[in-house]
Amino acid sequence: MTAWEEPVTRGTAPRRTALHLKVLALALALAAVVLLGGCGSAATTAGSGADASGGVAATGAATQAPSAQPTAEPSPARTPKTPQSTPSATPTGSTASGGAGKGASSGVTTVVFVDVGQGDASVVKSGSWTGLIDGGPPGSEPAIEAALAKLGVRRLNAVVVSHMHADHTGGLSRIVSEWRPRTAYLAGTPTSALAGDLRGAGTTVVQARRGATLRFGSARAEVLSPAGLSGDANSDSVVLRLDAGGKSFLFTGDCTGPNEAAVGSICARGTPIDVLKVAHHGSSYSTTSAVLADTRPRVAVISVGPNSYGHPTPATVGRLLAAGSRVYTTWRNGSVTFTVSATGAMSVSFSRSSQPVKKATAAGSGGESDGGAAAGTAAGAASSRASGGTIVYVTRTGECYHADGCRYLSSSRIPIALKDARDKYRPCSVCDPPI
Ligand SMILES: [Zn+2]
């Protein structure tokens, strides 16, 4: 375990322990149509969703959208019929039944980027409140449940589904059915299978929109995106900024394009991000230099595993390193666990290597260990060559691929099979490489 060096002075979030206060607040919010712009940007839709027994409150622009509301909960404050124990959790979860015996950890927030291979699954535990952000690709259930067990979690309060792609939802069916989270936050319509699982579990579905603030135990999570739905699942990813003990985590799903830029400009107004969950597994089309300049992440975690997309791309890793971030990947480091004390001291531990990524080399077989990355690419290139494939070149930070000899290859020149380059890079307009 590596201790973070800096002392942090910010205290814990204010606590409210009386359930009736919360119900009153909810009633006021519903009656008065309170506008709470969580992050200073357009909170255009009022409304609130709250989970009186799950320790979660969504204020601001998180709306119960009837059209995309498969569970059709008439009132989010009403206790759904689930086998969960008597609602006793407060917003801070300090008396939550599921956290019995864990009172000593109240005020401590733990974030685990679970090693689920190529996909995303993150556990957030704040005191006795626990949430899961994405459910990894199919087959992730054992890894997720092992992470929950390791934290002593017996109750899952909420799930956040960043978007409906299988590498984020694959393990959710069983998790939702078995753990019966009280609340699911998502943007847009869930797949019919997930909608059925959520309905079966009695889970309240809350549409997350920019401007909403969600209570994750003693931590707060602001929804930074989407403001609306574009129809592109990756772009519409739910993006959350979690603040706990003075430390900030940015969960980005597979966000990209204008929405990612908007997230950047919101973050630019605040303090640097302590831990960035890198968008889209390190795709070159996300995590732009501009977004990095805005978010200034101290640590970046890429949730990624063996894949055919070339994730994480050398371009993205290069941009992160250039931005001064310490870079970990679940592929290389295994599950990555951050623990933030109530006073803001942060530590990190790993289920595998503790060595951060030092070079922006292409991923591939063996590519997640020092020195092996280039070998991975070279091996890929060699096998491609052997099979008659065409080799082109990319750079550490560029978005394009090039023919040998292109002037853009002066600083770095990484061979890559054309068939792989086509997926992730644009052909250079100067050297006109094969397409
Ligand atoms: Zn996606």
Ligand SMILES: [Zn+2]
């Ligand atoms: Zn994804």
